[in-house]
Amino acid sequence: MITRSLPQLAHVTCRRGLTGVGAIRLFSASASQRADFTHAVIGGGVVGLAVARALAERASTAQVSSSASPVLLLERHSDVGTETSSRNSEVIHAGLYYGAESLKTQVCIRGRQLLYKFCEQYGVGHRRTGKWIVAQTPNQRHALEKIYAFAQSYRGGREHLEDDEVLPLRWVTADEAKRREPAIRAEAGVLESLSTGIVDSHGLMQTLLGLFEDAGGVLAAGSPVVRITPLGGGSDAPGSGGWQLHVKPIGAAEETVVTAETIVNAAGLGAAAVHNMITQGDAAGPTGPPRKLYYAKGNYFSYAPSQPRVSTLIYPAPDPGVGGLGTHLTLDLAGRIRFGPDFEWVTDPTDLAANAARLPAAIEAIKSYLPGIDASALQPDYAGMRPKLLPPGGAAKDKKDPDFIVRSEPGYKGWVNLLGIESPGLTSSLAIGEMVEKLVYSGS
CATH class of the missing domain: 3.50.50.60 (FAD/NAD(P)-binding domain)
Structure with missing residues (x-):
């Protein structure tokens, strides 16, 4: 072109x-x-x-x-x-986190459905990997239960649809989790999003x-x-x-x-x-x-070793009051693991160099669900920038995102x-x- x-x-x-x-x-x-x-x-x-x-x-x-x-x-x-379009996780999101009245929920679900069809029609690289949201504590388990209840009740104006046609979720038993992803720690439960995937954004x-x-x-x-x-x-x-x-x-x-x-x-x-x-x-x-927009920088970290091996996207349970969805594990279409983004407020939207000073905190977050990670093999890779409508603390003040x-x-x-x-x-x-x-x- x-x-x-x-x-x-x-x-x-x-x-x-x-x-x-x-x-x-x-x-x-x-x-x-x-x-x-x-x-x-x-x-x-x-x-x-x-x-x-x-x-x-x-x-x-x-x-x-x-x-x-x-x-x-x-x-x-x-x-x-x-x-922003080339500096993200390349995840096809399900639409689980934004609330029933949110435009984000509406366009995420509709967009996900359109995107899978588009990729199939035009040969764009993608894979429906699924995603695990993992909990380590009773409070995190409660967060998963709230997500599950929302997914079961959300119809998006489509009352005739079955539950799993809008936001398909299922609970993964401890035995199944150990068999499928033995390297992953999930002390208090695993909720699986069946419609999450990855796409070649370029x-x-x-x-x-x-x-x-x-x-x-x-x-x-x-x-x-x-x-x-x-x-x-x-x-x-x-x-x-x-x-x-x-x-x-x-x-x-x-x-x-x-x-x-x-x-x-x-x-x-x-x-x-x-x-x-x-x-x-x-x-x-x-x-x-x-x-005025406010800018949240997200740092990503590369991981070269083939072990531990993981074949599903892994997200920690959402933590209220913390920006973003936690430092999660994603995969590219070749199966390589990467981690991120973390969440860092910045004033300069052109500040796109990965911040190496964020690595220790990322390692701690990753070890909570992937204890066998070789921390010495993690390296700062790239960073993305998210335009926010509210300043730091603004969502808590307004009591909504x-x-x-x-x-x-x-x-x-x-x-x-x-x-x-x-x-x-x-x-x-x-x-x-x-x-x-x-x-x-x-x-x-």
């Missing part, structure tokens, strides 16, 4: 065969009365790619009256998926990018957005006349200006900055305090805003793409 920068786009043509689009249309790099693109998606992580692909495929089959090209995907880095993103481009979408990598102006106004909502985006391509001396009928903020770690470009720069539109924000922004027209998209964002990506498409085309 070819990645083009914005300046190069002025010399290429859009694809043929789009219903309602002119046969061949030269890209315009200046604002005009007619928008250059029907949709502009800001952010080329896995969620932005899923959104862009959904919009491009919808636009390519719809009876579009506009002569604009369908979708422009703007990514500030020189390649897609270089931030393969997934490249496949989404290929489908996006096949549907007529245009990727502009190395093209950070520096200013956004909603058009229209007066008696109409800001954005009713479209959107003007100022882009400063990497290495370019001048900005490039493009216009779109609608925009989607899927910028991940940069989503608050994109949000504030609009709300703080739009004197005629709704205003409010600037959005923050949820994903996926909405048509109130007071504006043609702006879908995605904020706080962290784990399980990879699992949820296709469902979020589906949701954004509905918001854009039906408003619901």
